[in-house]
Amino acid sequence: MQNTKTILVLASQFKGVPLIEEFHKLGCLVLLLCAEKTRCEAWPTHAITEQFYMPKLNVFPDILHAVSHLARSYNIDRIIGVDDFDVEVAARLREHLRTPGMGDTTARYFRDKLAMRVLASDEGLAVPDFVHLLNDDKVNHYLSTVPGPWVLKPRSEAGAVGIKKIHTAQDLWRYSEELGDKRSYYLLERFLPGEVFHVDSIVFEGKVVFARASRYRVPPFSVWNEGGVFSTLSLPETDPLAQEMIEFNARLVHSMHLARGITHTEFIRADIDGKLYFLEMAARVGGAHLDLHVEACSGINLWREWAHLELAYLLGERYQCPEPRHDHSALLICLAREEHPDLSGFDAPEVVWRMKRAFHAGLVLNSQDPARIDELERVYRKRLQTEFLKA
Template sequence: MERPVTFLCLASQFKGVAFLEECHRQGCQVLLLCAEKTRNEAWPTEAITERFFMPKLGVYPDIIHAVSYLAREHKIDRIVGMDDFDVEIAARLREHLRVPGMGDTTARYFRDKLAMRVQARDEGLPVPEFVHLLNYDEVREYMQSVPPPWVLKPRSEAGSVGIKKLHHAEELWHYAEQLGDQQSHYLLERYLPGDVFHVDSVVYDYEVLFNRASRYGVAPFNVWNEGGVFSTRSLSDDDPLAQEMYELNRRLVKAMRLVRGVTHTEFIRSGDGKLYFLEMAARVGGANVDMHVEACSGVNLWREWVRLELACLKKQPYSV
């Protein structure tokens, strides 16, 4: 009798219910390893083979030891990180267990805002001018050549968390002093006012098989820092702006070396009318973006993620 495929799903936050349900529908076993704070959330228990909890998932070597212990009794075929913070944890676990999928180096392109900017810039993609908060001479030169305002960004936070808008060099040095040894975990970037867009994609064998372009009602940075209602609306596929973003998104997928998966990519259109790359995540977009995409296209990104992973594992053709 053929052994069912086993997914290890990592969840620092309560999300990915549709992924778990699709795994179950496809006859897979699901091991759910989640943060203790999610214990009382409405997980679909009928779709979960076994559920495990840890105080925090991103603590090393604890997570390595815990999953290695599970692997004594379970043959793990695929490891999936549901949340932004889980992407790099999943990558490190794949490296340690030698499970197929994205490894540490590629994961940095999707979690480290500095790494993804350097990669995009080096591949000729448009990005706002930035500098690593590392060498003070380079930082001073940057502030002299790039007019304020700037945004100070943590390299590994999710979305707009921890981003500060700065207007003077003195502000930067004030925050730098407060950061102390954490300075190198930040970058400084030119602040661009404008409309912010997102493209949500399904990728297989380096090719974008599905994408949907949308425009945020209010930029996530503004909602996070000033409050307001989060909203987004889709663009028509034949909109020239959508077509331009689709082309940039395809180039980014190749630049970031993504073999397969789902992506959430953000762009900003500044006053000069040009699109600039902001960031790219190798996961389903948060804030119910998945429901928005499904409502306007009929494609459920979580379910497609399961389907493409199974197609790869079973060496079968895949299409959205």
């Protein structure tokens, strides 16, 4: 047991089960520290050495004290945060315990929407015009020179959470007054209509070793603000736009100094000029079951590969990503009116996963034919909207 590695997994949400199972399969001791609200979830207890709960994982110094106490009994080799908020907490814990991995400075680039935009802009990468909601003169200059509408974004929320669309300067200053001393935690960005895309990738020793590009048919921002069926489709790997995004993603990984891990990056192709613009990047597996979407088109399970690359680094070995498949896939998810919606009527052979979660309906589609995926996604999205979507 001398060479057995101990992994501490932080989970403020119920996610990362394949990661935990893979670490266990690889012979690691897995400690799970999760939020109290996840106590009744189906955690893989067979793969967990010890499991601990706290009311919230992002309360300092409570989390520092708790993990430091845990470290008296376990030599913690790696700390993994599975959710957006856990990434930041894990970084602070690594700094405190001097555990290898991404520290506060690098983590800030992946959690702070302002920091990541400043860095990308400094590197000459295209980002929508933005301004920190801090200095009145700079904000007024921005409002007078950058055409609206704009989006007001919290710097550290996950995904589309807390984003507001702003149409006039008066609206902006009204929201600013409501925010009070919290306004410095926000930025204002030009709203660019267009198609939204994402790239999900694996990084080892600073290089992207796997990447797959997809197009949101209905992006998270639209679902968050207007409701509807969330949907994304993989892009053919030969698509010039997919190749451009994957190259863009690789430049971002290099700029943000990520040594190893999983990334989820979002872009928009603006209607106004057809250019790709960077929106945000996260150092984690994408949410909303995007891991299943990526696995359906490539055969690559991002959670399991995360475990493999972390252990490879700890053992001083070279990580080798499996050879991916070259299929096509789509993911559809919505809130459902019924507690347990019956999805058996979605019976096309391309359906490879049906969601089993109360008051949710979801599907993953897989085929070697991109046209079939495109057709079926349109049909099933309409059916989910009319048959199951919660108003």
